[in-house]
Amino acid sequence: MNEIFETSPGPNPVVLDRWGRTPLDPYQNGLFAAACRSWFRVEWEGLEHVPRDGGALLVSNHAGLMPVDGGVIQYGIETQAHRLVYLLAHHGFFRVPFVGRALNRSGTVVANPDNAHRLLREDGHLVLVFPEGEKGPVKPPSERYRLQRFGRGGFVETALRAGVPIVPIVLMGTEDVTPTLTVLELAGQRYPLTLNAVLFGPLLGPLALFPAKIRARVLPPVHFDEPAEQAEYGRSLLMDRAEAIRGDMQTALDEMLAARRSRWLG
Numbered sequence: 001m002n003e004i005f006e007t008s009p010g011p012n013p014v015v016l017d018r019w020g021r022t023p024l025d026p027y028q029n030g031l032f033a034a035a036c037r038s039w040f041r042v043e044w045e046g047l048e049h050v051p052r053d054g055g056a057l058l059v060s061n062h063a064g065l066m067p068v069d070g071g072v073i074q075y076g077i078e079t080q081a082h083r084l085v086y087l088l089a090h091h092g093f094f095r096v097p098f099v100g101r102a103l104n105r106s107g108t109v110v111a112n113p114d115n116a117h118r119l120l121r122e123d124g125h126l127v128l129v130f131p132e133g134e135k136g137p138v139k140p141p142s143e144r145y146r147l148q149r150f151g152r153g154g155f156v157e158t159a160l161r162a163g164v165p166i167v168p169i170v171l172m173g174t175e176d177v178t179p180t181l182t183v184l185e186l187a188g189q190r191y192p193l194t195l196n197a198v199l200f201g202p203l204l205g206p207l208a209l210f211p212a213k214i215r216a217r218v219l220p221p222v223h224f225d226e227p228a229e230q231a232e233y234g235r236s237l238l239m240d241r242a243e244a245i246r247g248d249m250q251t252a253l254d255e256m257l258a259a260r261r262s263r264w265l266g
Contacts, residue, residue: 016105019086019104019107019109019119020101020104020105021084021086021104021105021106021107022105022106032071032075033075033079035209036071036072036075036076036214039209039211040068040072040173040177040211040212040213040214041211041213041214041266042072042075042076042214042215042216043213043214043215043216043266044076044080044215044216044217044218045215045216045217045218046217046218046219046220047076047077047080047081047218048218049167049218049219049220049221050077050081050083050126050167050218051083051126051165051167051221052083053124054124054164055119055120055121055123055124055125055126055127055162055164056120056126056127056164056165056166056167056221057116057120057127057129057155057158057159057162057164057165057166057167058073058077058085058126058127058128058129058166058167058168058169059128059129059130059131059155059166059167059168059169059245059249060073060128060130060168060169060170060171061130061132061136061147061170061171061174061249061253062130062131062132062133062136062137063132063136063137063139063145063174063175064137064174064175064177064178066177066178066206066207066209068174068177068178068209068214069130069171069174070087070108070128070130072171072174072214072216073085073128073169073171073216074087074106074107074128076216077126083126084107084125084126085107085125085126085127085128086107086108086109086119086125086126086127086128087107087108087109087127087128087129088108088109088110088111088115088116088127088128088129089103089108089109089110089111090111091110091111091112093108094110111129113158113161116129116158116162117158117161117162120158120159120162120164121161121162121163121164121228126167129155129158131150131151131154131155131242131246132147132148132149132150132151133151135148135149136148137192138183138190138191138192139180139183140180140182140183141179141180141181141182144175144180145172145175145253145257146250147246147249147250147253149246150242150243150245150246151242152235152238152239152242153235153237153238153239153240153241153242154238155242156233156237156238156241156242156245157233157238159224160224160226160228160230160233160238161228161229161230161233162228163227163228163229165221165222165223165224166221166222166245167218167219167221167222168218168219168222168245168248168249168252169216169217169218169219170216170217170219170249170252170253170256171214171215171216172214172215172216172217172253172256172257172260173212173213173214173215173263173266174212174214176210176212176263177209177210177212177214178194178195178196178205178206178209178210179194179195179196179210180192180193180194180195181193181194181195181198194206195210196208196209196210211264212263212264213262213263213264213265213266215256215260215266217252217256219248219249219252222241222245224241
């Protein structure tokens with residue numbers, strides 16, 4: 001595993017790894033860590049399924065206007081399973097002034113096949129992706145806690161090429177942090193209107209996160225028999241595996257919802 005950090009040049013040197021990440025992740029301390037402990041009261045189960053070493057592709061359900069889910073998973077696994085977690089994000093986020101550097105420092109990397117392969121196979125890291133993509137955060141209220149289609153199985157191909165298992169992680173409560181009232185269609189784009197925005201306005205709404213109880217369940221790793229780094233994997237194979245994983249995650253999420261007392265108490 002490559003976790004060697006080097007000091008960046010300049011008058012104020014910062015210790016970074018080759019992905020631009022600092023060894024002391026900001027999620028370990030500060031406001032978000034306090035929110036995980038006291039505001040969202042995050043509880044984990046199944047952490048024994050997180051590999052102790054070597055690469056693995058973490059996949060999770062994705063919902064809510066604010067990206068709480070990625071931070072919750074990164075903070076939980078890094079503090080409780082003691083493994084670094086790298087997130088893959090759309091390149092557009094890195095074009096926003098100051099945001100790109102902050103994302104790199106916290107372990108977020110531009111999402112592309114080469115970066116994913118290097119993180120997983122060469123460096124042996126845990127890498128987190130959300131196969132629902134933008135379909136999760138912009139789904140209508142009628143689809144609450146219903147996992148959307150996992151694309152065309154691209155995440156399965158990423159794991160196969162790298163020769164690593166897929167570790168599904170199911171989150172309950174993240175959709176209640178910024179609950180969607182309706183989805184607006186504007187200029188061909190979909191925008192969720194949240195209760196937070198209605199109560200606190202469009203500027204403060206995204207930051208006024210409700211104290212929903214968040215639970216996270218790690219499912220057993222999914223291993224593959226196919227050899228790594230094949231020239232091509234059949235599309236039907238990828239989509240079948242993706243749908244099977246989505247089905248297992250939906251079943252686990254349904255079980256968690258059935259056992260929940262309330263969205264605030266868990």
